[in-house]
Amino acid sequence: MMCHKGADLSFLVNNPKYSDLTILCEDEKKLHGCRAILAARSEVFDRLLYNGMKESYDNQVSFPKINSxxxxxxxxxxxxxxxxxxxxxxDNTVEAFYAADYFQLSDLQDCITKIVKNSNLINNYSPELLSKVSETMPLTEDNVLLNSLVEAVAIIPLNNIEFGRLSIIGLKNLLSITYEKEMPFATREYEVFRYSAILAAKQVSNDTYKTLMERLPTLEQMENSIIVENMIITDRQKVAKELEPLVKFIDFKRINTQILADIIEPLEIVLDKIISNAYRYVALLNNLNLSDIRGKSINENRYIWDEIACGSKLIIEDNGKTVQAPNGCSYQNVRTKVALENKGIFTWDVIIERTCGCAWVGVCASENLDYEVFAGYQPTGWVLGSSGNCYYSNKVLYNYCPPFEVDGARITVHIDMNKRTCAFTVNGTKY
Known part of the structure; x- marks a missing residue:
């Protein structure tokens, strides 16, 4: 992907031969530029370099807050x-977005955001990028990169994000932006508290972190009746202080009152008033239908294989999460229940666990697809095969990507409904 605007002067980039200005950055690295070009393309550079002040005559300009x-x-x-x-x-995306903001290059900010949303950056590093942008830039409603990263992290169950990938301030922005908002969110509220408390404990000490890990079971562990030891938290006041910025964005009334009483209250890291308000809400309103997850829960029923849109020989298992093609079934199709709107950018993964031959992954229309006939022969199906070829309407694009081993392959499908385009990533490489 490339965002493009204007003439290409790439041979001049950071070229001392054609430069009359040295740019000193925060990390003391020196870069080179031509003041006329910089001023012509950026009003900020223009005001700085042609203002009649000292910078107008010096051959060096410093930016103590801009990383090289x-x-x-x-x-x-x-x-x-x-x-x-x-x-x-x-390592440079957030710094680039911050620099683009500083130099008022809104088109560059848009380019950065588009590249992040359509590349593996958002799939692989969204917690780290959210942490960095939260630490670098102020929380504003119009920060498109921040909002995109929040949306990406919100649909990842927090239990799947290793401690250390998401900072306290990154988590605070995630919780504050999604608090009492109708946004897709993947984590039940008790798990939000659990993750927040353990992350807060990690800031205090490794021993406190280990204690909280043992004192706070996951919901799955509770369901399996795993016994939790009542270990003493020696630094609970320090944990409470680290947790304080997050507590106001945790919706305790969504947490089961038995868990509040048996698990959370005995920790003594949340103010009694907050706990009692949660009890009072449930007792007075008797609102037993309040969801235990904030925002729009990600309805897993949409992210399963559809039994009514499936070839007759295919076998759907594991509550719709896996599909199996038995030997001799020939070409058969199955689609998920996810429907793509007319606008927007969509990305999802399909993991091929095991195969005895070739496999095909892609996108199809919600109507007029014959699930007993190879999708690539039909005008409403676009598919990429493990051979590396793409098929649509019996047309073939040979060598779209190299052939790949199917066992364990992860195929990411990228659909841009705004541009009406489709692309694929195979095992981390986008084509």
Whole structure:
């Protein structure tokens, strides 16, 4: 992917031969630029370099709050009018977005956000990027990168995010932006508290972290009647202080009162008033139908294989989460219950656990697909095969990607309904 605008002057980027200005960055790295080009492409540079003040005559300008990694992306965009997808990494994306904001390059910010949303950055590093953008930039409603990262992390169960990937401030932004909002959210509220408390304990000490891990079972452990030891938390006041910024964005009234009484209250890391208010809400309103998950819960019934949109020989198992093609079933199709709206960008993974031959993954229309006939021969199905070829309406795009081993393969389907385009990632490489 590339965001593009304007003439390509890539040979001039950071080229001392054609530069008359040295740019000193926060990390003391020096970059090179041409003041006329910088001023022509950025009003901020124009005001700085042609204001009649000291900077107008010096051959060096300093930006003590801009990292060189971010400045390099700004220079690439200013000179070439574009940024390549491979230019952005988990280590420079936030710095680049911050620098683009500083230089009031809104088009560059849009480019960065689009690349992040359509690349493996958001699939693989959204907790880390959310943490970094939360620590780097203020919380504002119009921060499109922050909002995109919150949406991405919100649909990941917090129990699946290793402690250390999401910072306290990153978690705070996640919880504050999704609090009492109708946004898709994957984590039940007790697990939100559990993750928050353990993360807070991790800031105090490793011993406190280990104690909280043992004192706070997951809901699955509770269902399996795993006994929790009543260990003493020696630093509970410190944990309570670390947890304080998060507590106001945890909806305790959504947590089962038995769990509040047996698990959370004895920890003494949440104010009694907050716990009692949760009890009072349930007692006075008798609202037994309040969901134990905030926002729009991610309805797993939408993310399963559809038995009524399935070839007759295919076998759907595990409550719709897996589909099996027995030997000799030939070409058969099955689709999920997820429907894509007319607008928006959609990404999902299909994991091929095991196969005896070839496998095909793709997208189809919700109507007029024959599930007994190969989807690639039909005008309403687009599929990528393990051979590396793409099929649609009996047309073939050979060598879309190299052939891949199907056992354990992870295929990511990217659909842009705004542009009406489709792309695939195979085992982490996007084509």
């Amino acid at each position: 990694a971010g400045m390099e992306i700004v220079l690439e965009y200013i000179y070439t009018g574009s940024i390549k997808e491979e230019s952005l990494t988990k």
